[in-house]
Amino acid sequence: MTTAILSALPEEQSGLHHTLEQPVRLTHAGRTFWQGYLYGQPVVLALSGIGKVAAATTATALIERFGVTRMVFTGVAGGIGQGVQVGDVVVAQDYVQHDMDATPLFARWQVPGYASVRLPCDPALSALLSAAAQSCLGQAALHWEPPRTTPTGGPHLHQGLMASGDQFVTSAEVSKALRASLLAAGHEVLAVEMEGAAVAQVCIDYGVPFAAVRAISDRADDQATVDFPRFIRTVASRYADHIVRGLLQA
Numbered sequence: 001m002t003t004a005i006l007s008a009l010p011e012e013q014s015g016l017h018h019t020l021e022q023p024v025r026l027t028h029a030g031r032t033f034w035q036g037y038l039y040g041q042p043v044v045l046a047l048s049g050i051g052k053v054a055a056a057t058t059a060t061a062l063i064e065r066f067g068v069t070r071m072v073f074t075g076v077a078g079g080i081g082q083g084v085q086v087g088d089v090v091v092a093q094d095y096v097q098h099d100m101d102a103t104p105l106f107a108r109w110q111v112p113g114y115a116s117v118r119l120p121c122d123p124a125l126s127a128l129l130s131a132a133a134q135s136c137l138g139q140a141a142l143h144w145e146p147p148r149t150t151p152t153g154g155p156h157l158h159q160g161l162m163a164s165g166d167q168f169v170t171s172a173e174v175s176k177a178l179r180a181s182l183l184a185a186g187h188e189v190l191a192v193e194m195e196g197a198a199v200a201q202v203c204i205d206y207g208v209p210f211a212a213v214r215a216i217s218d219r220a221d222d223q224a225t226v227d228f229p230r231f232i233r234t235v236a237s238r239y240a241d242h243i244v245r246g247l248l249q250a
């Protein structure tokens with residue numbers, strides 16, 4: 001069993017690169033892939049770059065060229081669900097492509113040819129990822145500065161729907177509207193990012209188990225352009241280090 005660990009940006013998995021044993025570097029489709037071992041398990045580390053097409057290309061290469069048998073995305077997202085705060089972690093149960101609109105030919109957000117608007121992740125792999133995330137959330141290494149403002153302490157693990165689209169959301173108005181329109185159709189979304197739904201779609205096509213974990217870097221609001229780079233620079237890779245270690249040692 002070979003696990004692909006996929007992220008959009010180098011900062012989202014830099015620690016894993018340092019931990020990789022017997023590393024072999026390969027270039028394919030204009031990307032760099034690192035084969036090796038983490039905690040005794042064969043892995044391929046890959047960076048997709050930003051956006052759904054880049055993510056789909058990378059996921060396809062990981063399956064076709066590198067023969068990975070399960071795929072894990074680790075990175076950051078903007079929290080748009082109620083109570084989904086900076087520093088929290090979201091494990092996706094399923095995905096929607098929030099910029100897909102083939103109405104009136106198909107239902108809003110429906111990717112034509114798929115069973116439903118929601119693209120499911122693999123339940124067993126997602127459960128392993130959630131357990132790994134939950135067990136390291138209390139660790140000091142993941143404490144986010146400046147201190148969180150939520151009264152309930154934290155950080156917290158959330159599991160549910162994530163939305164992907166080719167848009168970095170930097171307005172409370174836009175994220176509120178996105179959340180409300182999905183909610184009106186019965187879809188309660190927790191977080192927004194730019195790659196996961198494309199990887200989910202590729203993995204459904206190939207029958208490869210897929211799971212995704214995202215640390216919340218910002219609230220997809222007017223502060224996002226400040227919060228996102230700060231989070232990426234300071235703690236994003238620590239989340240990947242701890243959660244991936246927990247997953248691979250499970």
Ligand code: ADE
Binds near residue numbers: 076224
């Ligand atoms: N990834 C992290 N923050 C995001 C945001 N605000 N919009 C889209 N993708 C993101």
